Amino acid sequence: MTKIAIIGAGLIGGSLALCFKGQPGLRVTGYSYRQESADKYVRLGVVDEATTSLEEAVHGADYIFLCVPVGMLTDYAQRISLMPLKSGCILTDVGSTKAGVAAAVSTIKWGDAVFIGGHPMAGSERAGVEAASAILFENAYYVLTPDENTPPEAVDRLSYLLRLTRAKIVHMNPKEHDEIVGAISHLPHLIAAALVNQVSRYNEGNGGYAMLAAGGFRDITRIASSDPIVWRDILLENRVIVLRLLEEWGGELNRLADILRSEDGEAISGAFRSAGEFRSSLPERRKGVLQSIYECYMDVPDHPGIIGKIATELGNRNISLSNLQIIETRMDVPGVLRLSFRTQGDLDQAVEVLEAFNYVVRVT
Numbered sequence: 001m002t003k004i005a006i007i008g009a010g011l012i013g014g015s016l017a018l019c020f021k022g023q024p025g026l027r028v029t030g031y032s033y034r035q036e037s038a039d040k041y042v043r044l045g046v047v048d049e050a051t052t053s054l055e056e057a058v059h060g061a062d063y064i065f066l067c068v069p070v071g072m073l074t075d076y077a078q079r080i081s082l083m084p085l086k087s088g089c090i091l092t093d094v095g096s097t098k099a100g101v102a103a104a105v106s107t108i109k110w111g112d113a114v115f116i117g118g119h120p121m122a123g124s125e126r127a128g129v130e131a132a133s134a135i136l137f138e139n140a141y142y143v144l145t146p147d148e149n150t151p152p153e154a155v156d157r158l159s160y161l162l163r164l165t166r167a168k169i170v171h172m173n174p175k176e177h178d179e180i181v182g183a184i185s186h187l188p189h190l191i192a193a194a195l196v197n198q199v200s201r202y203n204e205g206n207g208g209y210a211m212l213a214a215g216g217f218r219d220i221t222r223i224a225s226s227d228p229i230v231w232r233d234i235l236l237e238n239r240v241i242v243l244r245l246l247e248e249w250g251g252e253l254n255r256l257a258d259i260l261r262s263e264d265g266e267a268i269s270g271a272f273r274s275a276g277e278f279r280s281s282l283p284e285r286r287k288g289v290l291q292s293i294y295e296c297y298m299d300v301p302d303h304p305g306i307i308g309k310i311a312t313e314l315g316n317r318n319i320s321l322s323n324l325q326i327i328e329t330r331m332d333v334p335g336v337l338r339l340s341f342r343t344q345g346d347l348d349q350a351v352e353v354l355e356a357f358n359y360v361v362r363v364t
């Protein structure tokens with residue numbers, strides 16, 4: 001039996017555990033610092049067994065996944081390095097920052113064990129084992145950060161195990177990782193939190209802000225609900241890069257303010273045009289729980305029964321809607337409806353049908 005120890009089976013650790021549990025020849029042990037959580041891991045069927053003893057969790061393990069907040073990773077790595085480990089054991093982490101941990105673990109004596117940094121580029125604003133999902137990583141990128149001293153055989157072995165996540169493994173240098181992920185993940189989380197807090201302050205004086213907050217606000221701020229401790233640690237760890245990115249973000253905002261001040265309509269539409277072009281060129285994840293969404297938006301007149309009519313027309317053609325949301329609707333202007341589908345085929349067919357009914361449809 002191959003033993004996999006998951007240290008902290010929250011959203012990410014629990015999702016990894018679900019990818020491995022029940023696979024032939026694999027046995028998954030969860031570790032939590034709290035008995036209550038360890039019991040929950042077993043009750044929810046995320047692991048085969050769970051313990052609050054770190055030593056017991058890592059004893060005889062072939063793979064150890066450190067899935068705790070970034071600020072605790074080095075401490076856990078150090079403690080584990082002092083415990084008896086199985087020869088050839090591979091330790092890896094899932095932390096959202098890579099350079100700090102890589103530097104810290106490079107000073108640890110691992111004996112026969114090997115440490116390989118890792119970071120699955122998938123997640124959500126939810127936290128805890130209840131949010132874990134076996135398909136979270138499907139088709140996402142999974143970054144590994146081996147260095148020149150990492151035995152290629154160990155990288156191959158870890159990559160082979162990770163095939164069970166159905167993620168796409170890529171290798172990257174920790175510093176480059178932190179620079180890129182700082183811009184595409186850490187900065188956006190800060191911006192989302194700042195925007196929500198700004199609006200929340202306005203709302204204290206006038207509840208209309210929360211009342212009218214519709215699709216646009218919700219779309220850009222979903223990640224503001226992310227776990228406070230997880231994000232405290234990520235941002236503190238990558239602060240040098242994030243502080244520079246924030247300065248550059250300030251520059252972007254100043255440029256936008258300038259063109260607005262000078263009422264330069266061409267420059268404003270240019271900003272949206274170039275942003276839209278880059279956004280549509282982003283590679284899409286074709287599967288997976290969080291991003292298996294193929295969406296279009298359509299303007300709908302505020303007629304009673306219009307939504308039922310749209311759903312019926314699609315249903316009559318066997319086009320399955322996975323979600324339908326009214327983003328905005330007022331008596332005097334068309335509302336916006338967001339239609340979500342599980343496959344590109346359903347989306348394409350739906351657009352064809354809706355356009356045949358003369359609806360204006362936009363695909364994101």
Ligand SMILES: NC(=O)c1ccc[n+]([C@@H]2O[C@H](COP(=O)([O-])OP(=O)(O)OC[C@H]3O[C@@H](n4cnc5c(N)ncnc54)[C@H](O)[C@@H]3O)[C@@H](O)[C@H]2O)c1
Binds near residue numbers: 013230
């Ligand atoms: N949330 C995401 O979208 C995402 C995506 C990729 C990687 N990550 C990384 O994954 C790691 C875990 O994040 P998550 O989103 O699964 O968070 P989570 O809160 O769902 O899970 C964190 C786990 O750490 C444990 N933990 C918390 N405090 C602890 C303490 N004081 N001592 C011991 N264990 C403790 C919790 O019990 C839980 O099992 C982090 O390093 C994070 O950077 C997160």
Ligand SMILES: O=C(O)C(=O)C[C@]1(C(=O)O)C=C[C@@H](O)C=C1
Binds near residue numbers: 120184
């Ligand atoms: O989809 C989300 O909610 C996420 O926050 C996932 C996300 C990201 O920013 O893309 C967050 C942190 C990670 O380390 C990797 C992925």
